[in-house]
Amino acid sequence: MRIRVTVPITAAALALFATSVPAKAPDHPLIKRYPSATVRLYEKLEYERFRLPIGIPEKAGEEPPTLTVTGDRTRHFYEIRGVSTLKLYENYRKALEQAGMDVLFECAHEACGEARQGNQLGDWIAINGKVFNWHGKPYYLAAKRDVEGKSTYVAVYMGGYKDTAAIQQVVIQEVPLVNDLLDINPDVLGPAAAAADSPAITEEQRAKDHPLLSRYPGASLRSSEKLDYETISLPMGPITGKRNAYEYDKLEVTGDLMRHTYQLPQVSTLKAYENYKAALDKAGFELVVDCQLKQCGNADQAETLGGLLAISGDVYNYYRKPYYLVGKRDAQSGPTYAAVFIGGYNDETMIQQNIVQTVAAQTDLIGVNADELHKELEEAGKALIYGIYFDTDKSEVKAESAPALEAIAELLGKHPGLKLYVVGHTDDTGSVTHNQSLSSARAKAVVQQLTQQYGIAPARLSPAGVGPHAPQASNHNDAGRTLNRRVELVKRVN
Incomplete structure (x- = not known):
């Protein structure tokens, strides 16, 4: 036969x-x-x-x-x-x-x-x-x-x-490469070219992905975690040296961290890599690390590299034919980093994805403008203001706060339907009762300035104080306490 x-x-x-x-x-x-x-x-x-x-x-x-x-x-x-x-x-x-x-x-x-x-x-x-x-x-x-x-x-x-x-x-x-399979939402980070829609990703799946970056169509979510204001060490290149004595450049970044591990059947690590690379490019990320295959080191080194990104700390067998990307994009509140390790085993690919949205170390030096505030309100529902100043333990708004107040007034003028909560925050030094009272007084003072000096209708602004109960950073150091002393604008639905 x-x-x-x-x-x-x-x-x-x-x-x-x-x-x-x-x-x-x-x-x-x-x-x-x-x-x-x-x-x-x-x-x-x-x-x-x-x-x-x-x-x-x-x-x-x-x-x-x-x-x-x-x-x-x-x-x-x-x-x-x-x-x-x-x-x-x-x-x-x-x-x-x-x-x-x-x-x-x-x-x-x-x-x-x-x-x-x-x-x-x-x-x-x-x-x-x-x-x-x-x-x-x-x-x-x-x-x-x-x-x-x-x-x-x-x-x-x-x-x-x-x-x-x-x-x-x-x-x-031979087939042409399709590298627009990931749903990238660059509006999360600011103006950029829109990515192609991916109808293969359901709304339920998308809700579990990072708001910036979707999963690859057909990928299943193995594990994920979300940590507000966490510090993570991102490998900034391949691993060198021998086991138990590895060396690698790393970058310590602190911010809101989301980590995902995806399992992708019958798709090569190469195709997954090409799609992630294209998605980050569409969102305006600068590629600061890009290692492919042997550039990522030998088998042990690639396995270690992937483990540094994995939620479990280990990629197990999924380190073969590796690719590793780190992209960076600057925003008003600080840079965002996306680190992705892609490794395979047999006919499956595993993706370790870490995205960190940082806050700038010296946020009080960042200029505030109406367009940036509106963008952050649309993306996150809130915008942090570090340009409103008070004397220690006082609630009177200082004169040098004028640029920030003008930006808020311009924002409300450009968007007449916008209503805001003006929320005062303090660090954790002193008593909780005193800090609660101080933050409320400061929020009321900001609202008073906006209504009396800039003509904003009082019905559009609601003051509130939460004291030390919603920190942006650790209260154990000066840098963290500085970030915690802030005013937030929160978008009101009604």
């Missing part, structure tokens, strides 16, 4: 067909399995880079000559009892010829080199990197066909052990 092939009228729909056999894993649409074959292993990855062997290694242990191709890759490991490798080879070769595929390289038995050299051809395309005992009387075929400017590649290794033969099969179909 041989593999049957049907060449359709339209070359773009090239397909090979054979007797259908039930299976736990599907065959590739291009090539149906040999009758009676069972699937031992199956793997499918979208948009993967692969080095296809087109010759034998000069020496055992060396790499064979390869052709680097990129596209959707599907691999199968089939097992067939009672069929010789010769019969398998003859059927595969005839089927590929009838489909109009050109043979790039083929070898049989001793022509595939000494035992170790022949094994390497099979190992190279095998899903788990080994043909194990199935290397007797080997045959190898690599073929290609171009259809409408795109190439399809097929490589097949056939080897036997006792009365059983095994087929290691890989099919790679």
